[in-house]
Amino acid sequence: MRAVTFSDGSISIDQHPDPTPGVGEVLVAIRAAGLNGADVLQRKGFYPAPAGSPPDIPGLEFAGEVVDLGPDAARFAIGERVMAIAGGGGQAELIAVHERALMPVPAAVDWAAAGGLPEVFTTAHDALFTQAALGSGERLLVHGAAGGVGTAAVQLAAAIGATTTATVRNEDSRAGVESLGATLVIEPEGFGEHGPFDVVLELVGGPNIAADVDALATGGRIVVIGVGGGAKAELNLLALMGKRGRIMASTLRARPLEEKAAALRAVERHVLPLFESGEIDVPIAATYPLEDAEAAYEHFTTPGKLGKVVLMAQPNGTVNG
Template sequence: MMQAIVITSPGGPEVLKIEKRNRPEVADGEVLIEVKAAGVNRPDVFQRKGNYPAPPGVPDDIPGLEIAGVVKEVREEGSRWKAGDKVCALLGGGGYAEYVTVSSGQCLPIPAGLDFKEAASLPETFFTVWTNIFDRAGFKTGERLLVHGGTSGIGVAAIQMVKAMGGKAYTTAGTGEKCRLAEQIGAEKAVNYNETDFEEALMAATGNEGVDIIFDMIGGDYTPKNINLLRTEGRLVMINAMKGKRGEVDLLKVMQKRLTITGSTLRARDHAFKHAIAQKLEQNIWPFLADKTIKPIVYKTFPLEQAAEAHALMESSNHMGKIVLTVG
């Protein structure tokens, strides 16, 4: 048996309760991991509310998309992993627990110098940033990125990854303190959207040229401003729509500037797709974590049994960086 945080019914943070569950069985091609820390992400909140069902084969009532821990069992011939290895992993769900199973290809070694809490803050955001900015949007050295929500888990990862890969990052955030943090970790300019029109401010910051890629999880009324901010051949990549799934798009501007509007979700993609991202991250980004060019930003940790408090903090949007649960 093991301890796990369970969504007892759709609702607020209080529906998260710790319960005893059977330890998961390891299937062929998988590893069993003893979880030491689990990242908290906004999709976990959506799942708790009943709005983000788990893919087939994944427990629907235990949230958690990323963990770090110790490999306990391997069921893959010729696997690179062995019992005792310290890894972090991207999951389809089930991470708020003492043990998880996952396809071996979705595991990565913990970068040198990082502890379990820092490592657990990486997979969901780094996989998401890589597949959307570097693969879908085709980021090239020297390009400019705008990421909304610069001190979210996604934001702090995107800013640092783009800077490390030779680009310039711009961002929006809701307070002066958040803007200062975003600029400290590498943003060229962070705009407080509660005080300033971000379109005007970012046009001024870029010499009235705009940006090449916009990475957006806001949607709604941000959409026309995003279209205006994109340069010729610009790419708008959507991963959420927190201000609404409908936005106004000036199709003439899309045609005139030859813009691309795209988006994706990661959770339902297959193991091979996620394995390919893991390989690219290990090759291109993990060295920057090892030499501290990119640094995990963990805002606060909670013990597993306080997952409800962690979700309440996530929904308050008062955090800067990642929220992590510690296990055991």
């Protein structure tokens, strides 16, 4: 199979051995695979793939068709449309994953959207609901709301009746974020004036933490899932105690199978019905063929886009399906 391949910071499309599905695993012919910030970090050598994932093939999410079943795999039939998060290896033509790590693709979701859905909606759902227990009527602040996780979070919050303040640095992206259901879209500077907030989804990191705490409502929660702006934070513990606040930090990628599977079951139960009803969608900034991965990565790191950059793979018939 062909796969996007990292080597010392460069990107190429190389041949790799076809994977074979093991016990409980499913072989998927990949149609679409979204790009994520972790891929860019991995390319730079900062974020190696976890054990069990290929060290040189990026891709934390993908969608495709089941083409082979390993022993005891029984959740999906050959030909079914599935999507998943993975520790890596999604930006390829084939991947073998445990069937508990797969979700069905709703009929209303096309391949490009399905390829860009699992990582950001699972991350956003896990952060907002499983971690922070965001409830209806609560006031959410999303930092960096024009990105993949941000646009997912804005839509999920709107769907459950929370009010969302969204910070978006690029002026051109603000109308798009508002159309996804944000109550108020603002520049990042001075966001605290629009508080207090019950939940803060922190995708920028260190530089925001002190102001996040100041803007927190009593009992508020800050969920840190990105540190693009830096990892070092200054924290006033007395201020956090006064708010009875919590700082929760999380990543999906490093979790063991059972925790990832539990997060996906929550997405199946609570998020996929919103896709089926058309209430939410995956904003797609652009799609690129697998061969043009270099251009896709370039686009991904360019500011001002709204939503996902997705690679489209065309299985080349080497699979035994």
